[in-house]
Amino acid sequence: MQYSIPDYYKEFACLADACEGTCCAGWQIVADKKSLKRYKAEKGAYKKALRAGIDFRSETFRQDADKRCAFLNEKNLCEMYLHLGADSLCKTCRMYPRHVEEFENVREITLSVSCPEVARILLSRKEPVKFLSVDRDGFEEYGDFDPFLYSQLVEAREVIRSILQDREKDISRRALLVLGLAHDMQVRIEKSELFACEEVWNRYRSKKAEAFVDEKLKILEGCTGKRYYCSRKLYDRLYQLELLREDWGVHLRRMEKILYAGGRDAYCKLQKGFANWLDRSDIDWKVMSEQLLVYFIDTYFCGGVYDGCIYDKVNLSVASVFLIYEMLTAIWSEKGECLTFSDVVKTVYRFSREIEHSDMNIGLMEKWPSLLGFLR
Numbered sequence: 001m002q003y004s005i006p007d008y009y010k011e012f013a014c015l016a017d018a019c020e021g022t023c024c025a026g027w028q029i030v031a032d033k034k035s036l037k038r039y040k041a042e043k044g045a046y047k048k049a050l051r052a053g054i055d056f057r058s059e060t061f062r063q064d065a066d067k068r069c070a071f072l073n074e075k076n077l078c079e080m081y082l083h084l085g086a087d088s089l090c091k092t093c094r095m096y097p098r099h100v101e102e103f104e105n106v107r108e109i110t111l112s113v114s115c116p117e118v119a120r121i122l123l124s125r126k127e128p129v130k131f132l133s134v135d136r137d138g139f140e141e142y143g144d145f146d147p148f149l150y151s152q153l154v155e156a157r158e159v160i161r162s163i164l165q166d167r168e169k170d171i172s173r174r175a176l177l178v179l180g181l182a183h184d185m186q187v188r189i190e191k192s193e194l195f196a197c198e199e200v201w202n203r204y205r206s207k208k209a210e211a212f213v214d215e216k217l218k219i220l221e222g223c224t225g226k227r228y229y230c231s232r233k234l235y236d237r238l239y240q241l242e243l244l245r246e247d248w249g250v251h252l253r254r255m256e257k258i259l260y261a262g263g264r265d266a267y268c269k270l271q272k273g274f275a276n277w278l279d280r281s282d283i284d285w286k287v288m289s290e291q292l293l294v295y296f297i298d299t300y301f302c303g304g305v306y307d308g309c310i311y312d313k314v315n316l317s318v319a320s321v322f323l324i325y326e327m328l329t330a331i332w333s334e335k336g337e338c339l340t341f342s343d344v345v346k347t348v349y350r351f352s353r354e355i356e357h358s359d360m361n362i363g364l365m366e367k368w369p370s371l372l373g374f375l376r
C-alpha cells in the first residue's frame, strides 16, 4: 500500500487552547459506531458526563447554544481527552485536520486548510510544495476501479503541478493553462481516448497555449465588464450553497456590498487599487495563490477516477482561489486599505470550512460556470 503526504505534513501540531478558531465549535461532530460503542461501555467516574454529552440517537456530540461541543471546556480544552485520554477520541476528532482520499492500494493524506494552523503553515511557505510517498506492507484491490484512468490522472496531476509551480509565469496564466488542459483532457476522457492525453499535456506546456491564454487574460486584466460580470456571477452562487455557520452568511453579505454595491466602475477601481497595493506589500499573493491552487488540485483532482469529471475538479480549485482573492479585496477595503497575513489566513480557513466540509457544496461548486467559459 502506498501512502502520500505533502512535505509540510510533519510541521503540523494542534494549537489546542491557543487556537483562534477551534474545530470543536461551529460544527456538529458525528461519532463513529466503534467509538459510540466504547462510550456506552464506559464504567469509570466520567461515565455520567460522557453520556450527557452524547446524543446516541443522532450519533453526534451535543452542543451548547453557541454551537460549542459539549466536551469543550471554558479553556478550549477537550474534557473527554482530559479524563479518558487521546484514545477515547472518536475518529472525526482523531483524524482532523487530516483528509484522506482513498484509491486502490493508495492513500493520499492531506491537511485541511479549514484548520487555522494548517492555513498558516501553507500560506507562510515560500518553496513549492512537494509530495512524499512511502510504501507499506499490504495490498488492497477494489472491485470497481479503473487503474488505467487513475494512472493517467496521477500523471496529469504531475503536469498540472509543474505548470502551477512554474514561477516564471504569472499565476493567472498558470491557472488558465491548467483549466484549458483539464478541459481538453475531459474531452478525451468522454471520447474514451485516454491514450491521447499525453498530447494534451504537451500542448499546454507549449508557447502556443501560452499565447491562447494571454489573449484570454487581456480580457480580465483590463478590468472590463467581463471581470465584473464573472466575479458577480460566481459570488452570487455562494448564496446557493449549504450554510454551515450563520456568521458566514453575514460575512458574505458584508463583502458583497463592498465589492459590488458601487457598480462596475467602482469594482474595477477597487480591484486596481488592491492589485497595486499588493504589489508593494509584503503579502506574497503570487506564492500564496500557487500553494492554494496546488492544495485544491492535490485534494480533489484524482477523485475524478470515480466520476470521470476532472474538469470540474480544476474548476472548483480555480474558482475557490479566485473567490478568496475577491474576499481579500473586500477585507482590504473595509480595513482602510490594509491587509495582514492573519487576515489572509482567516479568510482561507473560513472559506474552506464552508466549502470543503460539505459534500453538497463541493458538488455544487464543481458544476459552476468556469472562468474559462466566461472569457469566451
Ligand code: SF4
Pocket (backbone or CB within 6 Å): 013, 014, 015, 016, 019, 020, 021, 022, 023, 024, 096, 097, 114, 115, 116, 117, 118
Ligand atoms: S482547528 Fe486545528 S489547531 Fe485548532 S484546535 Fe482544531 S486541529 Fe487544533
